[in-house]
Amino acid sequence: MSSSRNVIATVLIAVCTLSAGAQGKFPGIGRDATPKEVAAWDIDVRPDFKGLPPGSGSVAKGQDVWEAKCAGCHGVFGESNSVFSPLVGGTTAEDVKTGRVAMLKRADYPGRTTLMKVPTVATLWDYIHRAMPWDKPKSLTHDEVYAVTAFLLNLGHVVPDDFTLTDKNIAEVQQRMPNRNGMSTAHAMWPGKELGAAAAPDVRATACMSNCGPEPKVASSLPDHARNNHGNLREQNRTVGPQRGSDTTRAEGKLGDAAGPVKVVGPAGGAASPNVAAIALTQKHACTACHNIEGKLVGPSFVDIAKKHGGKADYLAGKIKAGGAGVWGEVPMPPQTLPDEDTKAIAAWLAAGASK
């Protein structure tokens, strides 16, 4: 609920069973919130649309907003898997009719997109409004949220190309959500009786003590080629104790090999290297929303930038400040506003090779 009128209405109709003198017990603690304060923070939209502000947005308008503010991470068609899981795909016209996504029954279907799962359209509206875009949450207007929601639903063939989503017709759209009938609360994992939960847990094991089960047979283990996938485990374990970490940079040894000296990878709370400080700055200023150290994300990796512009700290500092377009790909980088010294530190780190 987000209007002050609603707040007043609630106060009028609420039957308050106030526990004896809670407010009298702690004088001087807390104060009444003003209607403006409540409106500023009370942004949630419930599945029954309680809290949904009035507004509207067309699929066409949504496409403009999408391409400007969303496609960088989610792909032009909401299909991208490069930053987040795909939003669209795996639903059919039949699902829109039945309210059950048939693909979810198929164990061989690899992906589970947002539209395959989400039962309630209010969830989309609420989340886009509160948390998107990724690096500028809460910057979309209500109408932009309506438009983007409409565009997303159109990508999934839930609404037609010429559709305009409004607070008046959103309840009808709810009746077209592909997985609206796909949820169940018949389980014993809700910590209360509010949802009419099942009384007993679904999985019933027994505590057998002897001659239990079949002869043990290993069905799954990590393949040898993955031995070092998580880094050298020898350096991820304490240097003293009943056991050491496995040296995953080499083949398995024999019993007793592990007792030698172990390298300590870094002081547990020691001074950070300049690299660590620069990397921390890239995180602090959200550069890492678009750039990984290695491997392309929305923009090029820091390592690739360093390879291309090694030694050019001033050029790189200028690029950070002015932004750029077309050097590395489709998505432009807007001009960045961070303190000069931070820009210089990041540029110097890039120019020196962007090492960890």
Added chain:
Amino acid sequence: MTNDILSPAPASVPGGRLRKAPENFLDPAGVRNVFAEGKRGRRDFIRSAFAAALAGGAAAGAGAQGKSVGEGDPAILKLPAHSTGLGQPVATDGYGLPSRYEGNVQRRPSPGLTQTSQASVSFAPLQSLFGIVTPSGLHFERHHQGWWDIDPAQHRFMVNGMVKSPKVFTMDEIMRLPSVSRFHFIECGANTGMEWGNVAVPTCQYSHGMLSCSEFTGVPLITLLELAGADMKAGKFVLAEGADGSSMTRTIPMSLITSGQVLVAYGQNGEMLRPENGYPLRLVVPGVQGVSWVKYLRRCEVGDQPWGAKDEAVHYIDLMPDGTHRQYTSIQECKSVITTPSGGQVLLDKGFYNISGLAWSGRGKIRRVDVSVDGGRHWRTARLESPVMDKCLTRFNIDWVWDGKPTIVQSRAMDDTGYVQPTSRELRAVRGTRSIYHNNSVQSWLVQENGEVKNVQLA
């Protein structure tokens, strides 16, 4: 500690030959590997045993004590600098740090798990922790849109919705109220999620490390709801909301709040919460998956229906074999894991070990933990180390003399409701393999002949 490494090999086991592993114990490649390693190892070990015997040294097993010490251990005979010099002054570090020798003990992300570092996870190094409390600097992290270090003077907490009057509280005011301090585990709903279908990660840090346990200090949420005059009859649910970019929202059942268990917490292990864990204010929802423990808590709204938030409708839902999802699955069911020895470690030698691990349940206290050292055929009941607390980690341990043969170690916990931790087979029989969340199955660690411990799943 006596050790049998020097005893001559029993006549029944000629040097260089191995006893055959049980039928189907390892796949053919594994068998070949174990044989090859074993042959090499056995020869070397016989050779070194003879060498040590000739030198007349009584060799002990583990660590650096396996070789002859001659006149004695230099670590004893030659006094170190710290015995003969002046050490460092008080308050060298105003907020102390761990030893520099502990640098390998760190929370770590799992490579390739997520594509951004702000919507990501770091895992607590469970294999290196003692007792039940997680040091705050090693507490696992889960952020949805990056973490912040928020000025507590600027932080506000609001209560609204079905209340007599919406209220605003400052940190000063919340910290003036009567506080409680309680130990509870927090486990991410997706902990062990990568292992639903098959083994995916090497160590218990990555398989079970989205788990931590702390003493939390704060105010029961019910106190703050009462101060706002919450409608306890119609108000069956409370929405908790964070102040960060993701503004995480979760639906909390009023029955759990009225029980007094749900806390609005500012303290963790005697200090304030760490920024990565929600400084200055977070919700504590004992027994419930971590996503409900909203960080940077800014608001609670009383309502009469659940909210179906993104993390209740798109994520944190459990896919069943029939294609339906279970929604609002919140309780972390009874679970345990052996942390020493565990995957990615190497036992130094044969001989005595104290198997140790953690057990917990979102429904209450741990009643019993059983341990198997033969892949689940036979079980012995482990010692529970005190304290044993409600919705809290419990440390267990059991003695074990490793004879050097390959084996599989497992733990199985039972809580005070009588619920028994299931095997993967029992869990999958009901829920299939596509759930992602709430995998609480029995963990198997294969101890190989060469001392290496591997993460395995049994048929």
